[in-house]
Amino acid sequence: MPKLDLNRISMPKQEPLVRAKNFNEVALGYTAEMALAEASRCILCPKRACVDGCPVEVDIPEFIDAVRQGNMRDAVRILKSKNSLPGICGRVCPQETQCEETCSLAKKGAPIAIGRLERYVADWELAQGEMEKPEIAKPTGRRIAVVGSGPAGLTAAADLAKLGHEVTIFEALHIAGGVLMYGIPEFRMPKHIVQTEVDYVRSLGVEVRLDSVVGKTFTVDDLLGNGYNAVFLGIGAGAPMFLNIPGENLNGIYSANEFLTRTNLMKAYLFPEYDTPIKAGRRVAVIGAGNVAMDGARCSLRLGAEEVYIVYRRSEAEMPARLEEKENAKEEGIIFKLLTNPKQFFGNDQGWVTGMECYQMELGEPDDSGRRRPIVKPGSEFTIDVDTVVVALGTTPNPLVSKTTKDLEVTRRGTVVADEETGKTTKPGVWAGGDIVTGAATVISAMGAGKRAAASIDETLRG
Amino acid sequence: MYKILLREDLVPSIHLFKIEAPAVASKAQAGQFVIVRVDEKGERIPLTIADWDREEGSITIVVMAVGATTRKLAQLEAGDYIPTFAGPLGLPTHIEKFGTVVCVGGGFAVATIVPIARALKEAGNKVISIMGARNKDLLFWEDRLGSVSDSLIVTTDDGSYARKGVVTEPLKELLESNEKIDRVIAIGPTVMMKFCSLTTQPFGVKTIVSLNPIMVDGTGMCGCCRVEVGGETKFTCVDGPDFDGHQVDWDLLFARQRIYLDEEKRSLEMWEQLSKSGSEK
Numbered sequence: 192m193p194k195l196d197l198n199r200i201s202m203p204k205q206e207p208l209v210r211a212k213n214f215n216e217v218a219l220g221y222t223a224e225m226a227l228a229e230a231s232r233c234i235l236c237p238k239r240a241c242v243d244g245c246p247v248e249v250d251i252p253e254f255i256d257a258v259r260q261g262n263m264r265d266a267v268r269i270l271k272s273k274n275s276l277p278g279i280c281g282r283v284c285p286q287e288t289q290c291e292e293t294c295s296l297a298k299k300g301a302p303i304a305i306g307r308l309e310r311y312v313a314d315w316e317l318a319q320g321e322m323e324k325p326e327i328a329k330p331t332g333r334r335i336a337v338v339g340s341g342p343a344g345l346t347a348a349a350d351l352a353k354l355g356h357e358v359t360i361f362e363a364l365h366i367a368g369g370v371l372m373y374g375i376p377e378f379r380m381p382k383h384i385v386q387t388e389v390d391y392v393r394s395l396g397v398e399v400r401l402d403s404v405v406g407k408t409f410t411v412d413d414l415l416g417n418g419y420n421a422v423f424l425g426i427g428a429g430a431p432m433f434l435n436i437p438g439e440n441l442n443g444i445y446s447a448n449e450f451l452t453r454t455n456l457m458k459a460y461l462f463p464e465y466d467t468p469i470k471a472g473r474r475v476a477v478i479g480a481g482n483v484a485m486d487g488a489r490c491s492l493r494l495g496a497e498e499v500y501i502v503y504r505r506s507e508a509e510m511p512a513r514l515e516e517k518e519n520a521k522e523e524g525i526i527f528k529l530l531t532n533p534k535q536f537f538g539n540d541q542g543w544v545t546g547m548e549c550y551q552m553e554l555g556e557p558d559d560s561g562r563r564r565p566i567v568k569p570g571s572e573f574t575i576d577v578d579t580v581v582v583a584l585g586t587t588p589n590p591l592v593s594k595t596t597k598d599l600e601v602t603r604r605g606t607v608v609a610d611e612e613t614g615k616t617t618k619p620g621v622w623a624g625g626d627i628v629t630g631a632a633t634v635i636s637a638m639g640a641g642k643r644a645a646a647s648i649d650e651t652l653r654g
Numbered sequence: 655m656y657k658i659l660l661r662e663d664l665v666p667s668i669h670l671f672k673i674e675a676p677a678v679a680s681k682a683q684a685g686q687f688v689i690v691r692v693d694e695k696g697e698r699i700p701l702t703i704a705d706w707d708r709e710e711g712s713i714t715i716v717v718m719a720v721g722a723t724t725r726k727l728a729q730l731e732a733g734d735y736i737p738t739f740a741g742p743l744g745l746p747t748h749i750e751k752f753g754t755v756v757c758v759g760g761g762f763a764v765a766t767i768v769p770i771a772r773a774l775k776e777a778g779n780k781v782i783s784i785m786g787a788r789n790k791d792l793l794f795w796e797d798r799l800g801s802v803s804d805s806l807i808v809t810t811d812d813g814s815y816a817r818k819g820v821v822t823e824p825l826k827e828l829l830e831s832n833e834k835i836d837r838v839i840a841i842g843p844t845v846m847m848k849f850c851s852l853t854t855q856p857f858g859v860k861t862i863v864s865l866n867p868i869m870v871d872g873t874g875m876c877g878c879c880r881v882e883v884g885g886e887t888k889f890t891c892v893d894g895p896d897f898d899g900h901q902v903d904w905d906l907l908f909a910r911q912r913i914y915l916d917e918e919k920r921s922l923e924m925w926e927q928l929s930k931s932g933s934e935k
């Protein structure tokens with residue numbers, strides 16, 4: 192057996208202090224030499240342990256082998272046969288808890304950098320200019336409405352179009368892409384890449400109708416009554432959660448959704464060239480510790496903040512953000528205020544936030560989530576001076592669709608009830624998948640759900 | 655892209671646009687709004703639906719040119735296109751047979767109040783309308799509002815036309831008169847809505863106002879439009895825009911409308927410079 196090469200090739204990045212002042216992509220991508228070196232470490236284990244960790248079962252060893260052989264076209268084809276959006280997944284998937292966690296070399300502390308190779312392959316194809324189009328089955332005469340153009344909707348639409356169905360995506364916003372466009376910042380997920388992948392889906396024959404708010408412009412029943420044979424709901428979990436503590440409506444306090452939408456979708460970082468403004472003050476507190484919080488904090492820095500805090504009620508071990516994003520944030524100088532929970536906000540007589548009173552917390556017994564429950568330390572209140580606050584506690588489903596669709600069962604949390612294997616909801620002709628079913632999760636799990644639903648829709652319509 | 659079918663200047667700073675948007679037109683109801691973007695780098699702004707024509711597939715909006723976005727819109731002509739026109743958003747105004755309803759419209763919102771007055775009248779209400787403007791030159795649609803009201807009172811702040819004074823004066827007189835008023839609907843500048851609410855409060859007459867905070871998506875996704883009504887936080891774009899005026903925290907609304915004053919000024923200055931240099935070319 193050849194000796195294992197445990198020298199995982201790291202990703203070149205912009206220097207922390209430089210990148211903290213610009214919105215350009217942080218991770219620069221592998222060069223051809225780096226990709227070859229990394230691909231060559233793969234031992235092509237027959238067990239294909241990595242594939243088990245991949246929610247859409249990409250043929251990982253095969254595409255890596257194609258990279259190693261220099262057959263880039265093959266690598267693209269293998270990758271895209273399972274994953275229509277590799278340029279996105281290669282950038283934002285939490286590989287460390289998926290394919291790279293199950294990779295045989297993970298035990299030795301040096302899993303193959305599958306995500307980086309995936310990105311390399313996608314970027315290679317992009318650089319060639321021309322995207323290869325897969326074969327499209329002959330038209331079935333069936334029409335499908337896909338609601339929402341996030342990863343779940345795009346994946347379902349692409350798969351259904353390849354199967355010969357006529358697909359229309361209805362998207363509420365003026366740009367397609369979902370969270371990839373409005374939430375995840377440019378420096379992590381360049382918008383031209385998202386748009387290239389949206390264009391790819393369009394090139395399969397999918398029509399994208401923007402400015403179409405289902406529940407308002409059309410209802411699900413309108414769609415079913417107007418010639419659509421099936422509806423797939425991929426509307427995400429887009430409604431922001433707030434703390435519900437005193438002072439939360441003061442000026443300068445944003446939901447992460449608003450802060451990120453202004454910055455990313457509306458390009459407020461280019462104000463006044465772009466019309467939409469944003470106020471990122473000098474001292475910013477971001478409440479929460481997921482990817483969304485890291486994105487809020489890192490955007491604040493780039494918008495000119497001097498001091499940015501992550502305020503989190505548990506300890507670092509419980510932080511839900513991807514490891515890479517946590518490290519990036521730290522390198523850029525974001526200050527983590529752990530075991531800290533806001534009690535109330537203070538403002539000035541103009542209605543602007545000036546401070547935040549917090550409790551010190553400690554960890555008690557594990558709770559339902561298995562993580563240790565944070566408990567208030569009595570009498571521990573202290574105040575942090577802030578002029579901007581970004582509340583990044585997570586999101587819940589937006590009820591616009593569920594409120595206007597009869598027979599569609601939702602849970603108490605507002606998520607749509609759907610079969611895990613097929614995506615079928617309680618309403619005939621309606622499927623759902625992605626964050627609207629699971630609550631806020633990941634890009635790849637939304638894509639997986641879109642894929643499974645597409646297969647089920649196809650089977651039902653042909654049946 | 656959405657085509658502008660018609661443009662009309664109601665008064666020098668208030669413009670009417672008829673926009674081709676069949677999907678919105680097929681669903682529009684009185685009191686709802688659309689989100690508009692005027693160009694590819696533009697902001698998303700909310701504008702009330704002033705009228706609709708389901709057969710033609712068109713929506714009418716009436717816009718007061720105040721800042722960068724509304725002034726850019728004001729430069730467009732019939733035949734031009736705008737990139738974003740999403741709606742109908744928000745809940746429609748609650749219409750039923752209340753009895754006698756006073757509809758108060760101020761400034762550009764006279765256009766907003768017309769379809770509401772019309773719907774109220776169709777529902778069998780007696781509709782008394784009051785419209786106000788700063789002066790004679792800013793008045794429009796007196797005839798339209800008159801045609802959907804049982805009676806109409808017009809005021810100008812400076813007395814240059816009809817009755818001198820502000821809309822709250824005739825409103826108060828009506829409440830004090832023998833006429834039983836069952837409901838008041840007041841739409842216009844925030845100050846006007848606040849003072850109408852303060853006027854009706856002692857009389858205990860339910861007063862509906864249409865709030866106008868800053869918005870982004872208009873679909874309940876961002877929370878930018880949050881207001882406090884009866885001590886509870888509401889998202890205007892999905893829970894409103896109509897709310898009980900007696901329960902609204904007006905100071906909070908005023909403060910939140912001023913968040914971007916500096917940026918709005920900068921945008922406007924930039925736009926003015928650009929349009930000046932453009933016209934010199």
Ligand SMILES: Cc1cc2nc3c(=O)[nH]c(=O)nc-3n(C[C@H](O)[C@H](O)[C@H](O)COP(=O)(O)OP(=O)(O)OC[C@H]3O[C@@H](n4cnc5c(N)ncnc54)[C@H](O)[C@@H]3O)c2cc1C
Pocket residue numbers: 283284285338339340341342343344361362363364367368369370371374375376403404405406425426427428429451482483486513589591592624625626627631632633634635637
């Ligand atoms: C800031 C941020 C950072 C994140 N970082 C990561 C990361 O690094 N890695 C990762 O894996 N995941 C990350 N996530 C999570 C991930 O983005 C989501 O889990 C994923 O996008 C869900 O996909 P979806 O297709 O279900 O929904 P979404 O991406 O939310 O898309 C839903 C789409 O539906 C549209 N829509 C909603 N309602 C309607 C309606 N009524 N009518 C028409 N259209 C409608 C929305 O406008 C939107 O475009 C992040 C999320 C956020 C917010």
Ligand SMILES: Cc1cc2nc3c(=O)[nH]c(=O)nc-3n(C[C@H](O)[C@H](O)[C@H](O)COP(=O)(O)OP(=O)(O)OC[C@H]3O[C@@H](n4cnc5c(N)ncnc54)[C@H](O)[C@@H]3O)c2cc1C
Pocket residue numbers: 687697698699700701702703715716717718719720721722723724725762766865866867868869870895910911912918919922
């Ligand atoms: C539900 C609703 C319905 C409305 N209907 C109409 C209408 O029918 N006709 C009309 O002329 N105006 C209407 N408005 C107000 C209109 O949206 C603002 O005048 C417009 O956004 C100003 O944009 P600007 O760039 O021209 O001016 P700016 O210089 O940006 O701002 C001028 C004023 O408009 C407010 N404003 C700025 N940006 C926004 C925004 N994104 N959303 C809301 N308010 C903002 C600010 O508080 C400021 O006081 C409505 C507002 C709301 C919330």
Ligand code: SF4
Pocket residue numbers: 232233234235236239240241242251252255293294295296302303305
């Ligand atoms: S488990 Fe790791 S080493 Fe094995 S084939 Fe997959 S990527 Fe290569």
Ligand code: FES
Pocket residue numbers: 868869870871872873874875876877878879880889890891892
């Ligand atoms: S405008 Fe975003 S929630 Fe109302």
